[in-house]
Amino acid sequence: MILSAGIGSRLKSKSQKPKSLIKISNITLIERLINKLINLGIRNFYITVGYKRKLIIKQLKKYEKKINIKYIHIKNYRNVGSSYSFFKYKNYWEKNKNDTLFLHSDLFCHEGLIDDVFNSKYKNIIGSFRKKTKSLKKGWLIDLNSNNKIKDIQKTLYKKNRYFYEISCINKFSSSYMEKLFKLMDDYIKNVSDKDTWEILINKFIKVNKMSFYSNISKDTFWFNINTLADLREAQNYDNKMKAK
Numbered sequence: 712m713i714l715s716a717g718i719g720s721r722l723k724s725k726s727q728k729p730k731s732l733i734k735i736s737n738i739t740l741i742e743r744l745i746n747k748l749i750n751l752g753i754r755n756f757y758i759t760v761g762y763k764r765k766l767i768i769k770q771l772k773k774y775e776k777k778i779n780i781k782y783i784h785i786k787n788y789r790n791v792g793s794s795y796s797f798f799k800y801k802n803y804w805e806k807n808k809n810d811t812l813f814l815h816s817d818l819f820c821h822e823g824l825i826d827d828v829f830n831s832k833y834k835n836i837i838g839s840f841r842k843k844t845k846s847l848k849k850g851w852l853i854d855l856n857s858n859n860k861i862k863d864i865q866k867t868l869y870k871k872n873r874y875f876y877e878i879s880c881i882n883k884f885s886s887s888y889m890e891k892l893f894k895l896m897d898d899y900i901k902n903v904s905d906k907d908t909w910e911i912l913i914n915k916f917i918k919v920n921k922m923s924f925y926s927n928i929s930k931d932t933f934w935f936n937i938n939t940l941a942d943l944r945e946a947q948n949y950d951n952k953m954k955a956k
Contacts, residue, residue: 712800714793715741715816716761716785719938729763730937731816732770735950739770740937741816744825749778751829753812756780757803759796761788794912795905798896808886810834813909815880819946821932828881833925835888837861837913838881840929843874851878851910853926861924864914876926878910879934888922895920 719730731741738746745756760767760782768782783799785791797813804811812829828838839853853876854863864878884892895916899907916922935946 712757712759712797712804712811712813713741713744713816714759714796714814715767716759716764716783716788716796717793718762718789719817729767729816732766733817733937733943735819735946736954740819741767741771744814744816744818745771745774745778747822747825748812751825754778755807755809757783757800758816759783759785759799761785790906792904792906793909794896794907795900797909797912798893798900801893801896804889804893808890810886811884811889813882813884815936817937818880818935819937819950820879820881820934821929823932824879824927824929824934825881827927827929828879828883831883831925831927833859833927834883834885835922835924836883837864837924837926838879838883838929839876839926840879840932840934841874842877842934850875852876853878855926855928859925859928861917861926864910864917866910876928877934879929880936891920891922892916 715729715731717730719727732739756778758780761784764782764784771780774780781803783803785796785799824838824840828836837853851864851866853861854865855876856862896912899912913924917924933949935942935949937943937946
């Protein structure tokens, strides 16, 4: 299940394509992810679309003979959070009730991050990677115990020159947990908010419902979440350096 419905307003371009269609090394971000997942043997894809959804569908038409793609149309994409998009996957999931990989489409990252989550011995993973900061920055961080079990998810300021475990937006959920998550989401989205990010909901489930999630803690790799023009430039510069080596 791939999230690709948002506007990407922080890129500051009214005429921009969806973030998932940004190209690095002449391939779109979402195609890079799909190609990797195909190599892992995955054939059933569910992609949330909203903003300029026809462009995404057109770009991915070439995959129709290789894989099964179901598009989940988020009509009110401007006013809802990623937790709502996640919840809209429920009706599709209930037909087969499979274990699910859950990713963001605006990622440019090392393929090993996906491998670590996909091949993990744990059934329920919130993917992360170890990162040492050079400057203050906001981001989703996880707090782990000694067994890689998640104690808390928080959005906070980094402190300089320390290692943290930042959420990679590459996750894996078992069928039994998917069922529990959807039941909890149903009540939360109807009665509390449909604007929260999925990280907020998962953390509530960990805290209140005592659901056990683990992390893969990847390190010595690269990861970029393309939210701003600065993120894009940083990812492109990194890619150019790697190709020059």
